[in-house]
Amino acid sequence: MERRSFLRGAVVGTSAAAFGFTLWQGAASAAPAQPGPGPYGALGPADANGIQLPAGFTSRVVARSGQRVGSTSYTWHNAPDGGACYNDGTGWIYVSNSEINPSGGASAVRFSSTGAITGAYRILSNTRQNCAGGKTPWNTWLSCEEVSLGYVYETDPYGVKAAVRRDAMGRFKHEAAAADPVRRAVYLTEDESNGCLYRFVPTTWGDLSSGRLQVLVAGTATSGSFSWADVPDPDGSPTYTRSQVSGAKRFNGGEGCHYADDKVWFTTKGDNRLWQLNLLTNTYELAYDDSLVSGTAPLTGVDNVTGTASGDLFVAEDGGNMEICVITPDDVVAPFLRVGGQSSSEICGPAFSPDGSRLYFSSQRGTSGSSSGGITYEVTGPFRA
Template sequence: MYDPRPTPHSPRREFLRQSLFAGGLLALGPASTWAQGLPATPANPRLDHGLQRIVAAGSFGELLGPNADGIRLPAGFSSRVLARSGSKVPGTSHVWHAAPDGGATFATGDGGWIYVSNSERALGGGGVGAIAFDARGQIRNAYRICSNTERNCAGGPTPWGTWLTCEETDRGRVLECDPTGARPAVVRNALGWFDHEAVAVDRSSGFLYLTEDKSDGRLYRFRPARPGDLSAGTLEVARRIGSAAPYQLQWLPLPDPNPSVFATRTRRQVRESSSFNGGEGIWFHEGVVYFTTKGDNRVWALHTASDRLDILYDEATAADPVLSGVDNVVVSRRGHVYVGEDGGNMQIVVIAPDRSVAPILKVEGQDDSEITGPAFSPDGTRLYFSSQRGGNGSGITYEVTGPFLSM
């Protein structure tokens, strides 16, 4: 979710902005992007009970019975179906893709926004679709922004207004996409070839953090040679130091980010690096990178300024383990971490800044599916997500509207 509101330019942000203009990178994304400034990041972000504006995760109330869309929501919330795989998006001629996965939203200059959604199809059937909304939230167009790729799983938005879509294959790539579809997707080989899951950009440093969906997967960091330019830079892999959380991370350079078919995979190139069991969604918010590992049902919190790594949620030790099958993640303006389930109960579960945990919605009758692509509209009042396989193997993409900002 890219927040296009202008913010004062600190010297550091001004340097990053000028670097982007010098490199011509702003031409790739929409006009309302990095040039408007990076949001300020607190020097010492915290996760504990001392945070102001804390609202417990369960404060929105109990989930009601299923509505007409088969979704259980709290009072005051409503839903609508936006698209179904294999059918035309209402009001457009565009046929929505199969297996919808990771997604994000991007503000447009006329007060509207765009929701992008990956297609996790193999054999060149993957890619990215997009739905454009007007300022009232009505669908005005739908189209494709990336095609002929492999198993586009998750990804992440950039502060300069592009979408990074990730291929979850043995030598998967990251492609940088223009949400408007005006320019073709660009392969970013410098981000490595591996089983990519998702990526998040630290808005303070311009560094990228990447997850890998393997049982012995790694956590990666990419330091671009020029801020905002993903064509060159240094790819690193994390090593955990310590016997228990919080850990200290050490970043080790990766010898061969683009291994050949017969070469050693990136996750095995640096013996000292640490494994993360099934890396999934990842999101940056106010100095913290949140990411999930499905193999051990954990939600992690990495403080990027200090490289301190905490465990925010662990199903094995949680007093009330309502969250399982952790997958895609997004963070609201208020700092609530929304986690979609794959293999859980088809819920989106909220972790509040006080670490309380509660579901915000549950999809009924689709137990063989998974929740994918959670993302807020730029104003924070609408939540988008998909049920990847629906109730009959066909994906469904939804919008939920409600008082998210009052939580």
């Protein structure tokens, strides 16, 4: 995988892909990310919250399922999952989904400019198993239902406007969403063992009420060129969206999705891979594959993914060692943090505060291993700008 600019002159075949593209020289891309020293150094001993962090970083608990958030009267939801942060002028807001069925939904925590919790409230109710989602450029939260024939709900992080179901974005087992302001499209992952990658192209950018749902079409190799084809019936009934277009590329359990700098990164949990789409060259390739690393893979159970202005990607584990790992622009992967004593949980919802100095995430089932034991954390420290 290469996140620095390059021009791919040809499509890499199946055999070369199996060896991390090592047959290609010059302008060809590098191999998928490999283990190495992380930019933040080694993990230290566990802190009072059971989290191992590099030197200079600290953690705090923001919320616990079933308990009031800070000094507010709002009770935090069960099974916290995907999340995002929003600037509110004086401070910021962290939004978090609730992956339970029924009731699901999403909540928000409001912070002052100093990071103090000043409010918490519900922004979406009466939905099903809201797993991940994505932030839009117009500052709404797309909350996705991870159920068969699930919907995407556009919600207001500020708690003013009512949530709206966006039927045009298709009915399938939605996972994550990533908005692309350049091509004016929203990319969508599907959590099925034979799922697809979609993009939704709104009729009017900023209005998700109508548009075209498309599916990625490509070969079976782990790298190559791709195109998009319209899904004839986004409603997914009687034929599932993933079964409507011949040649649609299959992905094994689509999870997190992140857009930056004309590229889309998304994870597939069934094979522990991170994929990259280069939207300038219309090519795709592996950015990480735990079966192709040298030695012990530091990242397994790939799930939610987010990024920073420095080009670092932060990938959360569903299981594994309960880590968030960083993948640098130099294609090095290393643990950034590890949560101890919560092996029956998963890490989800990584998102940075608007100034990039704080990372929020949740342990969905906490120390209890139950959806009622979720814990949402904040990590503060010298993140790379």
